[in-house]
Amino acid sequence: MNKSYDAVVIGAGVFGAWTALHLRNSGRSVALLDAYGAANSRASSGGETRILRMGYGSDEIYTRWAMRSLELWIALFDRVKRPELFQNVGVLWTPTPGHPREVSTLAAFDNCGVAHRRLTSSDLARCYPQLRFREERVGILETHAGVLLARRAVRAVVEEAVAKGVEYSLDAVLPVAGAHAKSPEVKTSCGDALSAGLAVYCCGPWLPKVFPEVLGGRVRATRQEIFFFGTPAGDRSFTAPNMPAWTDITDEHSAYTIPDVESRGFKLAFDKHGPEFDPDTGDRLARGLADARTFMAERFPALATAPLVESRVCQYENTSTGDFLIDRHPDFGNVWLVGGGSGHGFKHGPAVGEHACALIDGRVTAEPRFSLESKAREQNRSVF
Ligand SMILES: Cc1cc2nc3c(=O)[nH]c(=O)nc-3n(C[C@H](O)[C@H](O)[C@H](O)COP(=O)(O)OP(=O)(O)OC[C@H]3O[C@@H](n4cnc5c(N)ncnc54)[C@H](O)[C@@H]3O)c2cc1C
DSSP, X not given: OEEEEEEEEEOOSHHHHHHHHHHHHTTOOEEEEESSOTTOTTSGGGSSEEEEOOOBTBOHHHHHHHHHHHHHHHHHHHHTTOGGGEEOOOEEEOOOTTOHHHHHHHHHHHHHTOOEEEEOHHHHHHHOTTOOOSSOOOEEEXXXXXXXXXXXXXHHHHHHHHHXXXXXXXXXXXXXXXXXXXXXXXXXXXXXXXXXXXXXXXOGGGHHHHSHHHHTTTSEEEEEEEEEEOOOTTOOTTSTTTSOEEEEEOSSOEEEEEOOOTTXXXXXEEOXXXXXXXXXXXXXXXOOHHHHHHHHHHHOGGGTTOOEEEEEEEEEEEOSSSOOEEEEOSSOTTEEEXXXXXXXXXXXXXXXXXXXXXHHTTSSOOOGGGSSTTOOSSOOOOOO
């Protein structure tokens, strides 16, 4: 079947869903396709929860985008009457005193007006006795931050987009080969050919499969494991408000936890990049439980022997620095590439879609950090 739209968006993860919604709001007819379904189990957006924090050290662009995104998420959840999709549990940072990340984060918070509280080491010990540190730590609590119920939040965006007229379907777009072809056709596995003034590829970790020549090695999928531990019966110390989301960036490791939201267990993950991973066929059985237990015993002694109640394997879609990719395809003027969430993109979905749409319309100038040109094939991560 041949169909025609002003815009086709390929991929209904958080970036594609918001991009489709913004394009529709700009008055275009829009089709949104996903090979496995919106926020499916293989997608990077398919997890239960994602942290929304404003702290990015000195990378203020992400602080501002997180603030803007929070506004847009909350407005959406209000419109669809599902305020629970954002849980304002707060986000706690616990750097060593004077750590460069503490200094730059506080400076960015002051510049951008991010609501936060500073905690001394004795405040930390008093407010969060669940946490144990070997060395002195201080706290920064982002009071307006929290946790998005990720998979359901994406589905809410898609539902709103569909209600506004976006045509959503389950269909896989075939890889775009031939860098020198004159015009890209959006051909699907069902045999459809879609013509559109504009095609926006938001395929997350699949982007290098769809554009092997342009994106091979520039967006790398890595295997990431997540563990959910069961808390003791009747124990409230691992749920909000007693426990916020917590991120522990140290020189040795970076780990983060999410309190027991909706009684799914206390979530732990490490932010270190895992081995390369195939999002279609990669096996999704977590193997790092021993390391997770060692970490829990050290930081959360009360959960040292807590049962594992669930685990997941997901993938990051990393660019060389961790900066997003939002740019035009080098060979096709009407094809755009949006991805490279690099383990921190979920929260920014609303701002990414808004920026992509404004860029396409020529209403903003391109941000050099998000250009294709800036994406090297060697990893040199700088955004955390
Ligand atoms: C373990 C883990 C923890 C994370 N924690 C956080 C966090 O706490 N906070 C945060 O902000 N971010 C976090 N992130 C990052 C965030 O989840 C991702 O950056 C974000 O979800 C990426 O969204 P996306 O839309 O680009 O990709 P995806 O969600 O992967 O969506 C891409 C979609 O494209 C579809 N697709 C692919 N190829 C085709 C094709 N050929 N045809 C049609 N459809 C296709 C796929 O089916 C998929 O649905 C985390 C990621 C992981 C893995």
